[in-house]
Amino acid sequence: MKEVIVKTGGKTYSIHIESGIFNKLPDIFKEKYSGKKLAVVSDNNVFSIYGNTFVKNLQQKGFIVIPIIFEAGEKSKNLTTLNEIYNALADHAFTRSDIVVALGGGVTGDMAGLAAATFLRGMGYIQIPSTLLAMVDSSIGGKVAVDLPQGKNLIGAFYQPDAVYTDPSLLETLSDKWFQDGMAELIKHGTIRDEDLYKRLALHGYDRKTMSRNLDDYIFASCNIKRIIVEEDEKDNGIRQILNFGHTIGHAIERVQNYSGLSHGEAISIGMVYITRLTESMGLTERGEAEKIIEVLEKYGLPTQWSDLDVSDVIKAIAIDKKNRSGKITIAFIEKIGHGRLIEMDLKELEDKIHGILKD
């Protein structure tokens, strides 16, 4: 088993990474959390594959378990579903010392985490991530949230879990589409902070069989990168923003398509390429780095350009980015692979430069 220990202001917790750990969790929970009531929050897809047996096995160990199941997908990450979770917790008289267990991808983790952060002003919270994105990214760092019709993640908090149990073998049932989406974040982590991870990813292409041999290592490396960044800047006021590499343009692309076109991973994949082209043209990035990023993204079937792009729509969408503060925006870029940096740019200057890059 590999373990990443995350030390933040308020809490120190472990991310346990081991193929097969999921089946051991009822025993582990009995040893660590005996006497606590458990709310297992999961979407209907994940629950139907893993939830029933998990709940039954926990009950056999003597736990009172309340499953809270919602319809899979980002469209459920809202106040209505959050309210359903609150109602279930209240109806079953959950107390502060009881635990919300998030079994699922980033949608489940974000929403269950926000419920745990706010119900009775904070209760126990454990994550069992089941998508690659959740394993390498969303289960680490304590950002929990739901969406509003006006935008994604607008209601949220910073709330670190008590523990994360990551079982890469759960990914065997994940579709290629969602697997690739998580790959974009994994590649991003290597690109901004770990040249060795980038090189190892670049060696292999999209062969999930070959990859699965190395998956525990990749997930461990990725968690460790995010741990280091989050420990330095838990509340996202500084260096944590390098995790937004590719996201300024990526989010704008998602917004222009009304979140119904390219997936998040596909959009940030294109975003990483375009921002690197842009910073290369400004002399901030070594020449040739965008091509290296393209090489690895293409190996995993991720897109690196978008021909239907309407430059002025993308620029408008960047301007309403929540990270845009009084006409200035902080951009994450790389000097070279493994060396992520931040720069504050004038929005107008960025728009002009993007115009130049995207038109070519």
Ligand SMILES: NC(=O)c1ccc[n+]([C@@H]2O[C@H](COP(=O)([O-])OP(=O)(O)OC[C@H]3O[C@@H](n4cnc5c(N)ncnc54)[C@H](O)[C@@H]3O)[C@@H](O)[C@H]2O)c1
């Ligand atoms: N908190 C953070 O720091 C952070 C970081 C990045 C993304 N996010 C959030 O994460 C969310 C996206 O998460 P996601 O990509 O995991 O999406 P998701 O949770 O919707 O899962 C994607 C799909 O995969 C299915 N699924 C999950 N695990 C499965 C498995 N093992 N086998 C079969 N099917 C499975 C789900 O039912 C769903 O249909 C977004 O809401 C985003 O805002 C949060």
